[in-house]
Amino acid sequence: MKFKLYNASGDNSQEKEILDFPLFEDEKGINALRQVILAHQANARQGNASTKTRAEVRGTGRKAFRQKGTGMARRGDRRSPICRKGGVAFGPKPRDYRQKINRKTRTLALRRALFEQASKGAIDLIEEWVIPEPRTRLVSKILENIAPAGKVLMLDEGFANEALLACRNIGRLSVTRSSDVNPVDLLFHDRIIISEKGMMQIINRAMESHQS
DSSP states (O other): OOEEEEEETOOOOOEOTTTTTTOOOOTTTTHHHHHHHHHHHHHHHOOOOOOOOTTTTOOOSSSSSOOOSSOOOOSSSSSSSTSSSOOTEEEEOOOOOOOOOHHHHHHHHHHHHHHHHHHHHHHEEOOOOOOOSOOOOHHHHHHHHHOOOEEEEEEESOOOHHHHHHHOOOOOOOEEEEETEEEEEHTOOOOOOOOOOHHOOOOOOOOHHHHO
């Protein structure tokens, strides 16, 4: 698959073909991608919502009034769920929402996410990220040349401290190492700018279980 390859300043580009880039001719990997996204969202849940049952709320256990003759609904003590400040019936309790995804499913989802974004033309290459000073304007200039609008994901093998400081004030920009990127990161950004070394590292990750 062919991509635009920009120089370090982002003001000049040429086409470069990546031979090992994952390709799909059918819907293979769609279900794996959906499963990984749902698991990622589930794993982000805290699961600490908690309510008290009628056995846990404070209050007397004495029956509020006699069973018959009052003209009101029959109920027990004041801790009943039908009473104000009573217990909660079938309320939430702390639980673990985490889902486990096996390695082959994760890498298949990563390949599919790369293919989906590349098919939309959302992936661009850059020779290398060279940010000599921690200045936001240096990164902003590169983004204006390559991706002037939308949420942008910047990927590389690693980033110098100057680059991280220069990127932190740009709200639409996310910075991630290519060894840590996941399908959710790829899909939830409008444009993805990857260094050549970063692209090779991602492809090696994505094709690891495919070749084994």
